[in-house]
Amino acid sequence: MxxxxxxxxxxxxxxIGEIVEKFVGMGYEVFVIDGxxxxxxxxxxxxxxxxxxxxxxxxxxxAVKEAFQLVDSDVVVLIDGDxxxxxxxxxxxxxxxxxxxxxxxxxxxxxxxxKGAFTRLNLLGNKILNLFFRLxxxxxxxxxxxxxxxxxxxxxxxxxxxxxxxxxxxEMTVETIANGFRIMEVPITYKKRKGRTKLRPIKxxxxxxxxxxSLLKKYSPxxxxxxxxxxxxxxxxxxxxITVYDWFRNITHxxxxxxxxxxxxxxxxxxxxxxxxxxxxxxxxTLKREIEDLRREFRESKRNS
Ligand SMILES: Nc1nc2c(ncn2[C@@H]2O[C@H](COP(=O)(O)OP(=O)(O)OP(=O)(O)O)[C@@H](O)[C@H]2O)c(=O)[nH]1
Ligand SMILES: [Mg+2]
Numbered sequence: 001m002x003x004x005x006x007x008x009x010x011x012x013x014x015x016i017g018e019i020v021e022k023f024v025g026m027g028y029e030v031f032v033i034d035g036x037x038x039x040x041x042x043x044x045x046x047x048x049x050x051x052x053x054x055x056x057x058x059x060x061x062x063a064v065k066e067a068f069q070l071v072d073s074d075v076v077v078l079i080d081g082d083x084x085x086x087x088x089x090x091x092x093x094x095x096x097x098x099x100x101x102x103x104x105x106x107x108x109x110x111x112x113x114x115k116g117a118f119t120r121l122n123l124l125g126n127k128i129l130n131l132f133f134r135l136x137x138x139x140x141x142x143x144x145x146x147x148x149x150x151x152x153x154x155x156x157x158x159x160x161x162x163x164x165x166x167x168x169x170x171e172m173t174v175e176t177i178a179n180g181f182r183i184m185e186v187p188i189t190y191k192k193r194k195g196r197t198k199l200r201p202i203k204x205x206x207x208x209x210x211x212x213x214s215l216l217k218k219y220s221p222x223x224x225x226x227x228x229x230x231x232x233x234x235x236x237x238x239x240x241x242i243t244v245y246d247w248f249r250n251i252t253h254x255x256x257x258x259x260x261x262x263x264x265x266x267x268x269x270x271x272x273x274x275x276x277x278x279x280x281x282x283x284x285x286t287l288k289r290e291i292e293d294l295r296r297e298f299r300e301s302k303r304n305s
Contacts, residue, residue: 001075001097002029003073005029005030006033006071006078008080009032009041009045009081010034010035011039014194015194016045017044020049023087031050031051031070031071033070035055035063059165061167061168061171073153078147078151080147083194084191084193086191090150092188093105093186093188096184097150097152101182102182104151104172105183106148106149106183106185107185107187108185108188110143111187112188112189113189114192115192117192122201125201129209133173138220148188155181161175166204167207167208167211177219178285179285180286219281221273221274221277221278225277229269229270229274232266233263233264235263236260237264239259242256
């Protein structure tokens, strides 16, 4: 199993050296994708034995996406270059993949983090976004925004990533489950960052929340449509109640009656669209998963014969 460690960096000279050194020491290939750092990040990474490429665009998301195109290993490990994650814990992420119980393993930071690793705002933001994710997606994950994960080739090559910034973590999580792959979390250590943060908590937090809602269309369009449909239905029933109530009092609302019909009919139709698209998406995910299984069996039987 060939493993490549991908590290997106932007001005991380204080921490990048140690991370690259440790992974190279363990025998892994290291690929640093840099966002045009103005400090010594690239120089240090190269000296410690990493392959360094400057990303063609902007943002962590764009960098990760580009790295996935340039790398073609059986497994990639993605880790931030700020010294918050421990290279020596990489086996924890790789072990479920080796045992073939998961296709994507995410390091959960929220169980065991060093004091000061999260600001109060970041911790709260993470908890809210994860809760939002569990409610809307119905998948039991507790740290969807972690920066330490391992993925099989099938998974990272299947991504159709669109976001260029810090929404990328949410996008990778959703794409994995939408494509029918098995994702699991393992607890990892999370330390206080060296160097300066690139995250703007409020702005990026809102972007991540909007991304999670819009991606729902892809994973479970049903839930996306139920929300809008129920809203129309609610107002339709409300105006209907007023119309009928007044009709008994000998007041007739012609316009309101038309509006009621429109709201109720379109609300119900949108909900129905939701039901249909849910069925379609679910079947598609199952189909994709089965094709993957077949492909794997085929490859294995070819290898054995
Ligand atoms: N290539 C590239 N890397 C980036 C860019 N922005 C951030 N990064 C890297 O992505 C990783 C995560 O960024 P951080 O600033 O640590 O964001 P965070 O982990 O969400 O926030 P903190 O809790 O402050 O650490 C770090 O290794 C950054 O250097 C970018 O535009 N391009
Ligand atoms: Mg960080």
